[in-house]
Amino acid sequence: MHFILCIFACEFFLPSLKDLGSHRSEDRKGYPFFGVASAFGLRGGIMAQTNRRVYTLSTILILLCIFVIPCVNAYNDCLVDRTRAYQDPTEPALTNYINARMDETKSSIYSIFWVQGVSDYSYSSTDQDFIGHINGLSSSTNIVAVQSHGGTSGSSSHLTFGDSSYLSASDVNSWLDAVGYFIFAGACDSAKYSDLGDNFVDKGFNAYLGYSDSVQTIFNSEFCSEFFGRAKYLDVPISSAAEYALERVENELGSQGGTENYEIIGDTDLCLAPSNW
Amino acid sequence: MRRILIGIFIIFIVLVTVPVISFASPVAEGEEITLKAPLYLDPGGEAVSITREDALSSAETNIPDITIKKVTGGLIQDQVYGKIWQFSVSTGDGDTILAGIDAGTGALDFYYGKADKKTGKNGGITADKAKQIAGDYIRTQNIGGDLLFDGVEYRAPHARDLAGKYSVHFWRIIGGIPCLSNGVRVGVNPETGEVMSYLKTWTMPEEISVNATPDIQDDGAQQIVRNLMKEKYSTDITIASSKLVWMDLNDPAGADDPHDIRLTWWIRFTDPYLQENEAEPGSAWIDAHSGVFLKKAYFV
Numbered sequence: 398m399h400f401i402l403c404i405f406a407c408e409f410f411l412p413s414l415k416d417l418g419s420h421r422s423e424d425r426k427g428y429p430f431f432g433v434a435s436a437f438g439l440r441g442g443i444m445a446q447t448n449r450r451v452y453t454l455s456t457i458l459i460l461l462c463i464f465v466i467p468c469v470n471a472y473n474d475c476l477v478d479r480t481r482a483y484q485d486p487t488e489p490a491l492t493n494y495i496n497a498r499m500d501e502t503k504s505s506i507y508s509i510f511w512v513q514g515v516s517d518y519s520y521s522s523t524d525q526d527f528i529g530h531i532n533g534l535s536s537s538t539n540i541v542a543v544q545s546h547g548g549t550s551g552s553s554s555h556l557t558f559g560d561s562s563y564l565s566a567s568d569v570n571s572w573l574d575a576v577g578y579f580i581f582a583g584a585c586d587s588a589k590y591s592d593l594g595d596n597f598v599d600k601g602f603n604a605y606l607g608y609s610d611s612v613q614t615i616f617n618s619e620f621c622s623e624f625f626g627r628a629k630y631l632d633v634p635i636s637s638a639a640e641y642a643l644e645r646v647e648n649e650l651g652s653q654g655g656t657e658n659y660e661i662i663g664d665t666d667l668c669l670a671p672s673n674w
Numbered sequence: 675m676r677r678i679l680i681g682i683f684i685i686f687i688v689l690v691t692v693p694v695i696s697f698a699s700p701v702a703e704g705e706e707i708t709l710k711a712p713l714y715l716d717p718g719g720e721a722v723s724i725t726r727e728d729a730l731s732s733a734e735t736n737i738p739d740i741t742i743k744k745v746t747g748g749l750i751q752d753q754v755y756g757k758i759w760q761f762s763v764s765t766g767d768g769d770t771i772l773a774g775i776d777a778g779t780g781a782l783d784f785y786y787g788k789a790d791k792k793t794g795k796n797g798g799i800t801a802d803k804a805k806q807i808a809g810d811y812i813r814t815q816n817i818g819g820d821l822l823f824d825g826v827e828y829r830a831p832h833a834r835d836l837a838g839k840y841s842v843h844f845w846r847i848i849g850g851i852p853c854l855s856n857g858v859r860v861g862v863n864p865e866t867g868e869v870m871s872y873l874k875t876w877t878m879p880e881e882i883s884v885n886a887t888p889d890i891q892d893d894g895a896q897q898i899v900r901n902l903m904k905e906k907y908s909t910d911i912t913i914a915s916s917k918l919v920w921m922d923l924n925d926p927a928g929a930d931d932p933h934d935i936r937l938t939w940w941i942r943f944t945d946p947y948l949q950e951n952e953a954e955p956g957s958a959w960i961d962a963h964s965g966v967f968l969k970k971a972y973f974v
Contacts, residue, residue, distance in 0.1 A: 491973055508713060585951070585974060611953040614973045626753075627772070630713060632746045632762035636836060637772040637786035640861070644873045645754075647843070648855045649925055650971055651940055655954055661833040666770065668762075672746045 473514035474536040477503045478527060480558055481544035481583070481614060483520035491614060495544060498618035502542050505625035509670045512540065524556070524564035528572040537601065538578045540669060542621060547584025547608075554593040554607070556584050566592035569600065577601030579635065579669060583621050585611045585655075594662030604635055604663035608655060616654025619646050628669045636665040714748035715757070722749065722757055722777040729759035729775040736782040736815065737773065738869055741766035754877060755783050756928045781816060782872065786861075789868040792837045799867045801826040804840035808860035811869045812844065819876065820847040821858060828864065838864050839871075846876065849886040853878050854919045854940065855926070877929045878922060884937050888962035892916050895939035895960040902958070902967055903945065911943040914955040921959055923968065937962040948974065 482495040507515045513535065521527035531541055546557040555563040573596075580602050588594050588607030597605045606624075608617075623642035627633055639659055646656050717726060724732070726748070734742055740763070747761040757777040764770055769790070774783040799807075805826050812821070821844040829839045840862040845852035856878050861871035890898075896913050903911045916939060923934040939962050942955040956972040 485973065488973065510713075611951050611974055613953055613956070613971060615971045630747060630750070630760060630762070632770065633772050634770050634787060636790060636833065637770070639832065640786045640790075640839075640871055641772065641784065641873070644841075644859050644871075645926075647859070648857070648873075648875050651854050651919070651957060652942070652954065654971060655974075657829055659832055661836075665833045665836055 472535050473516040474534050474538060475506050475512050475514070475540040476516040476518065476530055476534060476542075477506070478518045478521055478530065478541070478543040478545070480518075480520040480527075481546065481618075483559060484546055484557075485614075494615055495618045498622040499542075499544060501622040502625045505622075505629040506540050506542065506669075508629050509540070511538070511670070511674055520559045522559040524558050524562040524568055525572055527556070527558055527564060528568065531576060532572075532574045534576065537574075537576045539576050540579050540581075542581040542583065542625065544583040544614075544618060544621065547582070547587040549586050549589050552590050552592075554586050554588060554590045556582060556587060556593070564593075566596040569593065569596040573597070573600045575601045578603055579667060580605050581621060581624065582607040583612075583617045584608070588660035588662060591662055594660075598663045602663065604661055604665070604667045606635065606639065606659060606661050608658045609660045610655060610658040612655030612658065616646050616650060616652075616656045619649060620656040620659070625669075631670050631672045632668050633670070634666045634668055636661060638669075714750060717749050720749060720757060720777075724759065724775065724777050724780045726759060728780055729777070730761065732775050732780045732782060733761060733763060733771075733773045733785070737771065737785050737788060737872075738811070739767075740769075740771065740788070749777060752928070754875065754926045754928055756930060758783055782874070784871075784873040786871045788870050789863050789866060790836055790839075790870050792831065792835055793865050795865045797864075797866050799840070799862065799864045801828065801840060803867065804862040804864070805842055807862050807867055807869065808840075808842035808844075811860055811872070812858055815858075815872075815874070817858065817874070817876075819880070821845065822847050822852060824852075824857070837870070840864055846878070848878065848880065848882055848920060851886055851937070852917070852919050854921045854938075856920075877925070877927060877931075878920065878933060878935060879929075882920065882935050884920075884935060885963065886937060888918060888937060888939070890939065890960065890962050890965045892918075892939065894965065895962065896941055898960050898965055898967060899941050899943060899958045903943070907945075907947070907972075909945045909947060911945045911956075914942040914944055916941050918962060921968070936968065938968060948972075 477499055479496060479499050482492045485491055503515050503517055506512055518530055521530060548555060553565055555565045557563055577600060580597050582605060585608060589609050594605035594607055620642045623645040624638050627641045628635055628638035643656055647653055730745060734740060742763050743766055744764040745761050750758060750760050752758050755774060759775040759777055761773050762770060763773055769788050771785055771787045773785040776783055824843040824845050827841045829841055831838045842860045844858045846856035856875050859873045860869060863870045896916060900911055903909050919938055919940050921936050921938040923936060924932060927933055938959045941958050944955045948956055951974040953974045958970040959968045961968055
């Protein structure tokens, strides 16, 4: 989108510059975007020697197109990641169930008063891709809800993404910028060992919710939806929202399906919508 | 020069409008899709017989030993409970309690967060004692229907600073058969014996038009599940339990919402896939009259 706008700007300005005088290649020095435009074959060799003010103004405007628009446009400060729905493509009913619960989760997060927008990823291709999505959020106060596979390697927990790459504690430490607020890591064993959660907390997240054992997918999806459905209200501690969610899962599905193994690392009194924000 | 001025104007327009258009764009990935809706209802515009003050009074009466210091929250439209007063209550003991009060009757629907921090005390609370405490507490509530004790389960703390919990479950009984989604759950602090949480779910109608005697028997329902799992996943299951229950296919549905209640065999099973993943048993629900497979919970 921004590239197209940039091209549009070049297309519009360059003909007018062409009218202003002769074209000398040395005049392109210091005006890189005309060089870019030229390289794309939009208008070749059309530098105006006599009107540097116009060049300067044009360059500034093009730079504005490139840098200001993305800044203004990047407003999503929270994200949901549905990688788990992508991991069993032969089970459409399962995929639909996960997506429906994640739709509810996204809606709940968005209804929190300070949330500007919720990025929605159908999956993350790699572990680094997932972290890149978090790093790309518009502020350093974020709620992240991810549904994926997870597991352990030795005495370390990890999340698994699209290409089966593992997101481990050291990856979080290496790739994640200083961000945070709350992360829901909906995956088996995501809190079996505290290292993964600890690293998110060390990077600035106030709390991390994962599972200390296996969790069945449908139960996890339902838990996630019920959790955010209650935590979106003012001054509800995540510990209370999680207990409510667990008992709602038991009511709806008759058993806990592993959700009774949820584990909170960090501040259990954290409220996603604190009235003293 | 005129073209340049027009160009400047167009770029200015682009700078202003692109973010606005993007903000409203109903695209899934990377962009938001819905507008914010008010979380709390305006009590003045809703026909509720319980005022905020009444609801707070009910919370103070029904939640044992609390002194309300600060309250936030208000009237909400809940998917399960309908219109309820939902509060976050700071107490004199330093707890923050999430409480839901029925806006039509003033009855306590749920509360969480009381005495949920680790104390280091050992009150010698056993599972039997927890069951007794839960039963005593339920008798103080106006349940208005039949309950059947299901079980007590100890749950380890979910965080370093939180206490564990005895979870005590009672089924709601209609026509002698338990309701899958309806009943009462009481949490008892294993260190102090305090009632930490309470959840009453009572959405099904008292009269169910479906015959309470199954046409398909237990063995037949189990065979249906075995066949289904063999056919679809080439797996041989081992039955862990089987129970006749009322199930509302529309759950979560509030008391005033339409229901689709079936008499079902709830069959729990395990297989090599679940065992390999160290997962709890899977579940399948079979219509006890038609034998139709209704729902399953299987994947890890």
